[in-house]
Amino acid sequence: MNIYRTIILSLVFAALPLMKMEGEKTPFNRGGLQVDASGRYLLHADGTPFLYLGDTAWELLARLTYEEAVSYLENRKEKGFTVIQTVILSELESYDTYDVTNPDPVYLAHVDRIVEEAARLGLYIGLLPTWGDKVDKQWGRGPELFNPENARIYGNLLGERYAAYPNIIWIIGGDRSGEGKNRAIWNAMAGGIREKDPHHLMSYHPHGEHSSSFWFHDEPWLDFNMFQTGHCQTTYGIYRRLLWPDRERQPVKPVLESEPRYEDIPVNFREEDGRFTAYDVRKTLYQSMLSGTCGYTYGNNNIWQMYAPGREPVCNARTWWYDDLDSEGCNQLKYFYKLWNQFPFPEGTPCPEVLISSGGYTADEGVAFGNGSYLLCYFPGGEKWIIQLGKNWNIAYTLQWMNPRTGEIMEAGTTQESRLEINLPEPGTKNDWI
Numbered sequence: 001m002n003i004y005r006t007i008i009l010s011l012v013f014a015a016l017p018l019m020k021m022e023g024e025k026t027p028f029n030r031g032g033l034q035v036d037a038s039g040r041y042l043l044h045a046d047g048t049p050f051l052y053l054g055d056t057a058w059e060l061l062a063r064l065t066y067e068e069a070v071s072y073l074e075n076r077k078e079k080g081f082t083v084i085q086t087v088i089l090s091e092l093e094s095y096d097t098y099d100v101t102n103p104d105p106v107y108l109a110h111v112d113r114i115v116e117e118a119a120r121l122g123l124y125i126g127l128l129p130t131w132g133d134k135v136d137k138q139w140g141r142g143p144e145l146f147n148p149e150n151a152r153i154y155g156n157l158l159g160e161r162y163a164a165y166p167n168i169i170w171i172i173g174g175d176r177s178g179e180g181k182n183r184a185i186w187n188a189m190a191g192g193i194r195e196k197d198p199h200h201l202m203s204y205h206p207h208g209e210h211s212s213s214f215w216f217h218d219e220p221w222l223d224f225n226m227f228q229t230g231h232c233q234t235t236y237g238i239y240r241r242l243l244w245p246d247r248e249r250q251p252v253k254p255v256l257e258s259e260p261r262y263e264d265i266p267v268n269f270r271e272e273d274g275r276f277t278a279y280d281v282r283k284t285l286y287q288s289m290l291s292g293t294c295g296y297t298y299g300n301n302n303i304w305q306m307y308a309p310g311r312e313p314v315c316n317a318r319t320w321w322y323d324d325l326d327s328e329g330c331n332q333l334k335y336f337y338k339l340w341n342q343f344p345f346p347e348g349t350p351c352p353e354v355l356i357s358s359g360g361y362t363a364d365e366g367v368a369f370g371n372g373s374y375l376l377c378y379f380p381g382g383e384k385w386i387i388q389l390g391k392n393w394n395i396a397y398t399l400q401w402m403n404p405r406t407g408e409i410m411e412a413g414t415t416q417e418s419r420l421e422i423n424l425p426e427p428g429t430k431n432d433w434i
Helices: 066-078 105-120 148-162 181-196 237-248 278-289 333-342
Strands: 005-008 033-035 042-044 052-056 083-089 124-130 168-173 202-205 225-228 255-257 295-298 355-358 367-370 374-378 382-388 397-402 409-415 419-428
Touching: 052 333, 066 105, 083 105, 083 295, 105 124, 105 148, 124 148, 124 181, 148 181, 168 181, 181 202, 202 225, 225 237, 237 255, 237 278, 255 278, 278 295, 278 333, 278 367, 374 382
Parallel strands: 005 374, 005 397, 052 083, 052 295, 083 124, 124 168, 168 202, 225 255, 255 295
Antiparallel strands: 033 042, 355 382, 367 374, 382 419, 397 409
């Protein structure tokens, strides 16, 4: 008899009930996070797959009160985020007289409370010990506070303080390279943390259009790679430069997008070039995840800096952070979260040979991902595409469209053909479909 499998062509699903319910198993009851046997994905100690779905909140600890932080965290939990990326010594606050070997106990107590609140909600904190300007100023406020000696002491202090917390993911770096004098400092800081906290996962956040693998892939403290596509590139080409080489590196390590185009940030940091929109968020999400990343980090230009009355806008921020928590691109992330839970992503692999653009669309590349029993195809726009299945794709399929903008699912019949000519339900430059 016919066995029908699923090809998803572009659908959006209803929101999951993500808030922790009374008696429900929390993420931390599943054991600590680790890298799976394939070296491509993350999972809990009990074998449950883990999707790193992050939000960029760099100034959360430094700028928000505890009450404001609770409001922010509750909003992000409701939207399906699993990780909040933030910084202890942030970029936009002044630390001119700060002694990193004797951190302010009042401020660290404030950090503790926010990390504990995140744990109560089932959220991980992707915790950066410092922003990169405190190691290598270049841009940002500085000052440069670290050398290899005090970086190791600071790492020891933080590692000991947070080793017992269940919801920490360490992120070294902070928008900087690992070259020159930086390398010894970052290695010392990571090593200092590892001496006191050998269990939590650790990665590195690089500057734009770079990857942690450029400098630290072979370091024993680096559990997975992060790359930053940044705020200037607009097409899939940046993933060919960063993501593809990372997936080929040995030993194999998971990789994820740690800072893509932020929603509402000016393209190229130039107002005259326009601003990135929800469409750009969706493209970076689906193009990276369907190319084999273990996770994705969303960013909003008004939220990362916690822009509010009385604060100088950075990168042309224009909306108070609390008024932008429900922005369009952010609200659409939950549809991918549902997709992740519906299909066995850790068993899939990128299938770049499957999709062929036709009908004259050349603005960007589509991506495909699957394992023979399912195939997910993302079309960033256009009118007509071809799905060309190889010899390993020899069973019948049910077909569905998913609209990543609305959550709508549309049935599209069944097929036993190995070559499918696809007409998008709604063609257009920014009408993406799955």
